[in-house]
Amino acid sequence: SQTIHQWPATLVQPVGSPLSLECTVEGTSNPNLYWYRQAAGRGLQLLFYSVGIGQISSEVPQNLSASRPQDRQFILSSKKLLLSDSGFYLCAWSVARGANVLTFGAGSRLTVL
């Protein structure tokens, strides 16, 4: 069966520090991968999605970047965090072809101080 792992679960970082959130998927090949951000009490904002290794689409210009170094690995990064980067980050995957049903990770809570 397919599983998705996302870490770390909780992160407290000072302004200006770097960020790396990692997501891996098991049990499937060539998944579509996604990073969403959720502000407190709000809906989900799509940040990045990837349909293959090295293929990254950015939905919102910002302080963040994403990389997909391996088929089932998706990394969200920042060189210098801003206060506004605080939020709940969710990784998700879907099959490459189909109805785009997403399976989410458990999320990473980032607080920038």
Place this chain on the structure above:
Amino acid sequence: SQQGEEDPQALSIQEGENATMNCSYKTSINNLQWYRQNSGRGLVHLILIRSNEREKHSGRLRVTLDTSKKSSSLLITASRAADTASYFCATASGSARQLTFGSGTQLTVLP
């Protein structure tokens, strides 16, 4: 940008009652999905309805879709305290490979 907008933003009901949440969207869709999120957790897919379907059932869930009004509703029958969560609609449009989520309805079921 938000494609779907849920209504109401918050809903509080007694256990055993039915809960209805609505979603409106703006553009043509391929399908519409509903997800559930427990506090501080990831989202879980509940049900998908395609643009050529009008109604779908799954257990205690009933989803309707009215493409002429660009709206959908999620009905949870005989609610339980464990149904307390946020519920989001999400739309898939055209050739886009991503979903666009609404802002969610916070459902509280009181025991």
